[in-house]
Amino acid sequence: MTEIKQTTIETVVDNLMYLQPLLSKSFSKQMRTKTNLNPGSLFIMGVLSVHKTLSMSDIGRKLSMPKPHVTVLIDKLIEEEMVERIADLSDRRIVNIHITEKGITQFQNIKQEISEEMRQQLQQLTKEQLTTLVTATQQVRELLIISFGKPSGCPNTKNQAS
Amino acid sequence: MTEIKQTTIETVVDNLMYLQPLLSKSFSKQMRTKTNLNPGSLFIMGVLSVHKTLSMSDIGRKLSMPKPHVTVLIDKLIEEEMVERIADLSDRRIVNIHITEKGITQFQNIKQEISEEMRQQLQQLTKEQLTTLVTATQQVRELLIISFGKPSGCPNTKNQAS
DNA sequence: TGTAATAGTTGTATCTTTGTAACCATTATG
DNA sequence: CATAATGGTTACAAAGATACAACTATTACA
Numbered sequence: 001m002t003e004i005k006q007t008t009i010e011t012v013v014d015n016l017m018y019l020q021p022l023l024s025k026s027f028s029k030q031m032r033t034k035t036n037l038n039p040g041s042l043f044i045m046g047v048l049s050v051h052k053t054l055s056m057s058d059i060g061r062k063l064s065m066p067k068p069h070v071t072v073l074i075d076k077l078i079e080e081e082m083v084e085r086i087a088d089l090s091d092r093r094i095v096n097i098h099i100t101e102k103g104i105t106q107f108q109n110i111k112q113e114i115s116e117e118m119r120q121q122l123q124q125l126t127k128e129q130l131t132t133l134v135t136a137t138q139q140v141r142e143l144l145i146i147s148f149g150k151p152s153g154c155p156n157t158k159n160q161a162s
Numbered sequence: 163m164t165e166i167k168q169t170t171i172e173t174v175v176d177n178l179m180y181l182q183p184l185l186s187k188s189f190s191k192q193m194r195t196k197t198n199l200n201p202g203s204l205f206i207m208g209v210l211s212v213h214k215t216l217s218m219s220d221i222g223r224k225l226s227m228p229k230p231h232v233t234v235l236i237d238k239l240i241e242e243e244m245v246e247r248i249a250d251l252s253d254r255r256i257v258n259i260h261i262t263e264k265g266i267t268q269f270q271n272i273k274q275e276i277s278e279e280m281r282q283q284l285q286q287l288t289k290e291q292l293t294t295l296v297t298a299t300q301q302v303r304e305l306l307i308i309s310f311g312k313p314s315g316c317p318n319t320k321n322q323a324s
Numbered sequence: 325t326g327t328a329a330t331a332g333t334t335g336t337a338t339c340t341t342t343g344t345a346a347c348c349a350t351t352a353t354g
Numbered sequence: 355c356a357t358a359a360t361g362g363t364t365a366c367a368a369a370g371a372t373a374c375a376a377c378t379a380t381t382a383c384a
Contacts, residue, residue, distance in 0.1 A: 008296055009284055013277045015299035016185060018212075021205050022306040023182050025226040027175070032372085038340065043183050050180075056362060064187040066342060071363055093350045093361045115175045121309040122171055133305045134170055137177035139298040143291055144184040147283045194342085200370065218332060228372060233333055255331040255380045329382070335375090342369070352359070 026121070030114050036080075037110075040065065040073050045107045048083060048099040055094050062149075082106060188283070192276050198242075199272075202227065203235050207269045210245060210261040217256050224311075244268060 006014065031042055040063075047062050048054060054062070060070045074097055077083045082103035088094035099107075122130060168176065193204055202225075209224050210216060216224070222232045236259055239245045244265035250256035261269075284292060 007277070008292060009281050010273065010277045011296055012284065012292075012299055013189070013273055013280055015296075015303045016188065017204075017208050017273070017276075018303050019181070019299065019306070020185050021208070021225045022303070022310055023178060023185070026178065026306065026310045029226055040340070042179075046179050046183070057360085063183045064191055066344095067362070068343085068364075069341065088361095091351070091361085095362065111172065111175055111179070114179075115169070115172045118175055118309075119171050122174065124309055125305060129305055129308070130170060130174075132301055134173055134177075136298040136301040136305070137174055137181065139294055140302055141177045141180050141184070143287060143295045143298070144181070144188065146291070147280075147286055148184055148188045202370070219330085228374095229332070230334075230373090231371065250331095253331085253381070257332065325384100327382100327384085329380100331380080332378085334377080337372100337374085339372070340370080342367100344367085345365090347364080348362085350359100350361080352357100354355100354357080 026118065027114050030117050031110075034113050034117075035110050037077075038073075040069065041077055041082075042110070044070070044073055044077065045082065045099070045103065045110075048097065049104065049107050053086070053096050053098045055088070055096050057094075059097065077103070188280065189276050192279050193272075196275050196279075197272050199239075200235075202231065203239055203244075204272070206232070206235055206239065207244060207261070207265065207272075210259065211266065211269050215248070215258050215260045217250070217258050219256075221259065239265070 031037070031039055035042065037045070043063050043065075044059055047059060051058075056067065056070055056074065059065065059074075060067045063070075065073075074083065074085075078085065081100055083097050083099050086096045086098050088096050122133075125133065193199070193201055197204065199207070205225050205227075206221055209221060213220075218229065218232055218236065221227065221236075222229045225232075227235075236245065236247075240247065243262055245259050245261050248258045248260050250258050284295075287295065
């Protein structure tokens, strides 16, 4: 019934929607058990491991995470010495978050632990399939960054004082 | 410092970890605003739109969602007539969940709304990039299903009565 | 038949995330 | 200079998800 002719974009949406649960299955689970960090903190460590230093708002934008939430998570990460607050010289409102050496190695360790666990699962793939997966994930990552890596704002930036 | 030579699997993990926030940015947000369904229910509709009928445990396994949580979400979906409970004939313990016609069309509509929103974002890509994205997401989807689409159990299957 | 295992439900406590609102400090703008 | 806008923080409420524990019903097994 109902002929379903999908557009290109609908196919992408379809695929991406199916990816979400698969991803959470593949390691959100691992995260919860293997680390003392909650998912949100892990994501922050993820972007910081790439960008090294980001302002609070940058983090919120990149992860579309409400600013109050970012504050709370950063507080915890600072307690564990994974990151540090650094005042911005040019704009004193801005608080820059910098990943520490400890944070870098700790995050590296976490990723390796997860990789270890995933190795078992991924070994079901042939050498060619694994190569394809590397390329494909890389492409998806890059193309989604182009499409969605933009500012686009994060919550609690409301100040529509009437 | 610390020479980082990534293995193939570590690269995959790296990419997948970066994907998670991008995905939630790209439509977890949309979901929250565009539908009256919460993310969990959407995921259930996602697997049901593919498999049409699944037992409660199947759903829990596919989404690695605790069984009690599945029960709650299914209750809501039934209220909205998106799915229906069907007793299993061969094993009377099993409750099969079947997506309704309404559920199919509703879910289709939701996907189209999300697609509409995403179109704007994805139009920043060239025709070639978009083609690449379709192929890449398809590949990632298929390969992750091979790797992680297995049973693997879901919580609350504990019955180690001592 | 008795016991263990499986499928599912109910209930509760806790954690995580989101959404607001109010607030301070600083910068930008008229 | 007055005011608006931005960057961050604090606090609180509500939604969503996870983890347990206990329980029923049914099936598998010895």
